[in-house]
Amino acid sequence: MTPSPSERGGSCLCGEILFILKGEMIWCSNCHCTRCQKGHGSGYVTWLGYEKNQITILDKSENLKWYSTSKKSEFGFCLACGSSIFYRSQKVPLEIHVTLANLDDSKNIYPSSDNYFDTHVPWMKIDKTLPKRNDPNL
Ligand SMILES: [Zn+2]
Numbered sequence: 001m002t003p004s005p006s007e008r009g010g011s012c013l014c015g016e017i018l019f020i021l022k023g024e025m026i027w028c029s030n031c032h033c034t035r036c037q038k039g040h041g042s043g044y045v046t047w048l049g050y051e052k053n054q055i056t057i058l059d060k061s062e063n064l065k066w067y068s069t070s071k072k073s074e075f076g077f078c079l080a081c082g083s084s085i086f087y088r089s090q091k092v093p094l095e096i097h098v099t100l101a102n103l104d105d106s107k108n109i110y111p112s113s114d115n116y117f118d119t120h121v122p123w124m125k126i127d128k129t130l131p132k133r134n135d136p137n138l
């Protein structure tokens, strides 16, 4: 799968799961929730929001598994390498969220807000200019 200029490609660490995103993203935000921190081993995770019909996932060895982070929400991760790259939730049933860091080329994409900021870690530098929200209900 080679993305066209209007598409963005990405993968997990080992490359068993590939994806292509078509068209414009809906949003890009940093998530400081404790599930993202523990699930990704990171102070926060920068997510892209897309509509489900904009993503094509190639997972020929069936390595994509879904882990329930709550009653309504799941992280999608690679069984082979452990990369956690997707999020889906019944709260936003038409959307799929993709980690910005798993795109092959993330230039010119910047987050526009900090979400679940009430649980942000004290040891990472924060962009003070971004709007802060505590619970956007994602
Ligand atoms: Zn993998």
Ligand SMILES: [Zn+2]
Pocket (backbone or CB within 6 Å): 031, 032, 033, 034, 035, 036, 037, 045, 116
């Ligand atoms: Zn989160």
